[in-house]
Amino acid sequence: xxxxxxxxxxxxxxxxxxxxxxxxxxxxxxxxxxxxxxxxxxxxxxxxxxxxxxxxxxxxxxxxxxxxxxxxxxxxxxxxxxxxxxxxxxxxxxxxxxxxxxxxxxxxxxxxxxxxxxxxxxxxxxxxxxxxxxxxxxxxxxxxxxxxxxxxxxxxxxxxxxxxxxxxxxxxxxxxxxxxxxxxxxxxxxxxxxxxxxxxxxxxxxxxxxxxxxxxxxxxxxxxxxxxxxxxxxxxxxxxxxxxxxxxx
Amino acid sequence: xxxxxxxxxxxxxxxxxxxxxxxxxxxxxxxxxxxxxxxxxxxxxxxxxxxxxxxxxxxxxxxxxxxxxxxxxxxxxxxxxxxxxxxxxxxxxxxxxxxxxxxxxxxxxxxxxxxxxxxxxxxxxxxxxxxxxxxxxxxxxxxxxxxxxxxxxxxxxxxxxxxxxxxxxxxxxxxxxxxxxxxxxxxxxxxxxxxxxxxxxxxxxxxxxxxxxxxxxxxxxxxxxxxxxxxxxxxxxxxxxxxxxxxxx
Numbered sequence: 001x002x003x004x005x006x007x008x009x010x011x012x013x014x015x016x017x018x019x020x021x022x023x024x025x026x027x028x029x030x031x032x033x034x035x036x037x038x039x040x041x042x043x044x045x046x047x048x049x050x051x052x053x054x055x056x057x058x059x060x061x062x063x064x065x066x067x068x069x070x071x072x073x074x075x076x077x078x079x080x081x082x083x084x085x086x087x088x089x090x091x092x093x094x095x096x097x098x099x100x101x102x103x104x105x106x107x108x109x110x111x112x113x114x115x116x117x118x119x120x121x122x123x124x125x126x127x128x129x130x131x132x133x134x135x136x137x138x139x140x141x142x143x144x145x146x147x148x149x150x151x152x153x154x155x156x157x158x159x160x161x162x163x164x165x166x167x168x169x170x171x172x173x174x175x176x177x178x179x180x181x182x183x184x185x186x187x188x189x190x191x192x193x194x195x196x197x198x199x200x201x202x203x204x205x206x207x208x209x210x211x212x213x214x215x216x217x218x219x220x221x222x223x224x225x226x227x228x229x230x231x232x233x234x235x236x237x238x239x240x241x242x243x244x245x246x247x248x249x
Numbered sequence: 250x251x252x253x254x255x256x257x258x259x260x261x262x263x264x265x266x267x268x269x270x271x272x273x274x275x276x277x278x279x280x281x282x283x284x285x286x287x288x289x290x291x292x293x294x295x296x297x298x299x300x301x302x303x304x305x306x307x308x309x310x311x312x313x314x315x316x317x318x319x320x321x322x323x324x325x326x327x328x329x330x331x332x333x334x335x336x337x338x339x340x341x342x343x344x345x346x347x348x349x350x351x352x353x354x355x356x357x358x359x360x361x362x363x364x365x366x367x368x369x370x371x372x373x374x375x376x377x378x379x380x381x382x383x384x385x386x387x388x389x390x391x392x393x394x395x396x397x398x399x400x401x402x403x404x405x406x407x408x409x410x411x412x413x414x415x416x417x418x419x420x421x422x423x424x425x426x427x428x429x430x431x432x433x434x435x436x437x438x439x440x441x442x443x444x445x446x447x448x449x450x451x452x453x454x455x456x457x458x459x460x461x462x463x464x465x466x467x468x469x470x471x472x473x474x475x476x477x478x479x480x481x482x483x484x485x486x487x488x489x490x491x492x493x494x495x496x497x498x
Binding site: 005007108162163165169199202203204210219227239240241248 | 409427446454455
């Protein structure tokens with residue numbers, strides 16, 4: 001049993017308003033590929049954000065008093081901090097150079113996932129507005145055009161509490177069982193950090209991340225082929241650990 | 250650019266004292282495969298533990314007063330709790346049904362990684378004694394027998410602080426850049442939960458975990474082929490976030 005992970009060649013630079021379905025189709029063609037039944041189409045968060053026009057010019061941001069205070073505390077640009085706060089429900093930890101928040105999507109991550117490395121100087125790129133919806137919309141379009149049942153993931157690189165380095169993780173998901181109950185039992189008390197559930201979506205995200213290569217601008221779309229999961233209505237939101245099961249806040 | 254992930258067929262049940270190199274070779278043959286340059290050989294923790302004789306009969310365990318108290322607090326078997334404590338440096342969280350520890354290997358995980366699902370009733374399987382050394386030894390043997398440069402990972406499924414479900418993670422590593430600095434800068438303050446480092450070993454572990462299928466006893470060995478990393482002296486121990494960079498203890 002095996003599967004393959006293929007980065008598409010020749011993905012163009014994505015601009016605000018671009019149709020991601022068309023971009024996936026064109027990139028598949030340029031790679032001499034077609035979608036087959038069960039393919040998982042994985043997109044880097046940055047191209048979804050760019051298509052949605054989520055790049056913000058820092059010059060247009062007016063920091064609040066809260067942002068100015070947190071900027072002084074952490075040594076960060078107050079305008080960036082304002083964006084981080086505007087995207088977040090809660091600051092979880094703040095120390096020198098580090099702001100970890102609970103994002104409005106439920107994700108606990110550094111800097112609200114705001115990326116300054118993949119956008120022009122003076123701009124910051126926010127996470128997509130609703131990556132689960134973006135994944136679902138792209139899935140519908142791709143299925144309509146291709147006639148195949150596929151899944152779609154939107155992924156980002158997330159840090160981890162106790163491990164160095166980031167790993168690919170799903171922030172948007174459509175079609176996959178995001179969190180698969182392996183043993184067919186739903187013991188709420190027992191499942192807390194136990195191993196009865198497998199986060200399929202994050203494992204696929206990590207597998208795709210390896211093929212993307214994070215430093216390479218050119219490969220933000222990956223096809224994962226040969227894994228067969230039952231169709232699921234779960235989303236990446238279902239991966240977020242509910243507050244009452246969170247021991248580390 | 251792409252790669253493939255293949256689970257080996259017909260891996261035998263591993264017994265204490267078994268030679269893992271021989272088991273990998275036999276399983277490769279049974280799958281009509283040979284190692285090629287750059288292959289990553291990924292083993293599930295359970296077969297390494299079994300080969301090392303790390304299954305313990307609970308009947309032989311005498312719980313300490315500490316273990317008895319923690320067992321009462323969490324509702325767990327006091328003998329299992331004794332094993333958990335004997336494998337750990339520190340109890341990080343303990344609530345009903347859940348004990349999260351810092352393992353002597355540095356890993357923060359539930360139940361010290363002790364598995365009762367893959368061993369006979371009345372037994373518990375501890376993590377390997379030193380999975381980095383196990384990986385390094387297997388790597389040397391496989392390279393000697395095959396004449397190819399390969400990497401070896403020992404993986405387990407770890408829970409995450411803020412996300413449901415487990416994901417494959419590297420607990421032993423030989424040959425891979427475990428944590429790859431993507432941007433060529435080693436800013437200690439900036440790297441804390443930042444995205445300048447990618448945990449290659451955990452991403453490969455997650456990719457391999459998908460091919461293993463956690464419920465399936467039969468596929469604990471996976472070959473990841475087509476990823477090309479520079480040879481590295483890093484180990485899985487290098488993934489462990491040092492205490493002074495840990496904001497969530």
